[in-house]
Amino acid sequence: MPDPRFFQTLSSLTVAALAEHIGGEVVRGGEVIVSAVAPLSSADRGAIAFLGDRKFAAALAETKAGCVIVPPSAVDAAPAEAAVIVSGEAQAAWARASALLHRPIRLDRAISAAEAAEDDTVVVEPGVILARASASGAAAASAPTPSSGQASRSAVTA
Numbered sequence: 001m002p003d004p005r006f007f008q009t010l011s012s013l014t015v016a017a018l019a020e021h022i023g024g025e026v027v028r029g030g031e032v033i034v035s036a037v038a039p040l041s042s043a044d045r046g047a048i049a050f051l052g053d054r055k056f057a058a059a060l061a062e063t064k065a066g067c068v069i070v071p072p073s074a075v076d077a078a079p080a081e082a083a084v085i086v087s088g089e090a091q092a093a094w095a096r097a098s099a100l101l102h103r104p105i106r107l108d109r110a111i112s113a114a115e116a117a118e119d120d121t122v123v124v125e126p127g128v129i130l131a132r133a134s135a136s137g138a139a140a141a142s143a144p145t146p147s148s149g150q151a152s153r154s155a156v157t158a
Contacts, residue, residue: 001036001047007102009035015067015083018048022087022096027075029083034067037098048085048101050094051077069093107131 002009013021016030038047040056043065050069051060060068060077067083069090078084087093109132113124124130 001038001042002098002102006105008105010101010103012046013100015048015085018067018097018100019085021100022069022085022093023089024069024085024087024093027078027084027086029067032066032083034083034097034101036101037094038065040065040068048094048097050090052091052094069097 012033012035014030015032015034016026018024018034019026019030034046034048036047038044038049040049040051040059040063043049043063045064045066047065048067048069049063049065051057051071051074054074057074057077060070060074061079063079063082065079065082067085068078069085069087070078071088071090072086075084075086085093107129111130111132113122113130116122116130117124
């Protein structure tokens, strides 16, 4: 489930509505309602998960997800109690579902390291932007990641 410090959960959707928006085909369980995205290993009945690689077939068999997105070759491996959406691009379809079910919380006010840190042992590296999240009031940090140059976020307990 997305971290509530950084993501607002939007309205729940039926599997049928999700499939229509993400470009998948419902095999079963179109009436099932999902409210979150999650990995196969931690998904619950209210979540949608995906199988992106056959090396996770065991996790698919054991998942408690209410819905799974799978490639056509994995339909028979999906748990009988889960709704199933078929997609030739399961991971991308799951990412689109994530955007329909969750919205990033805007970090709207910069704060100092002293405001965000619990004690003097906290080190704030150059380039980190500390901010207060507008919806939750939690402090968060954002900095470019070494591999991508894209910002990543992590929570800071204040």
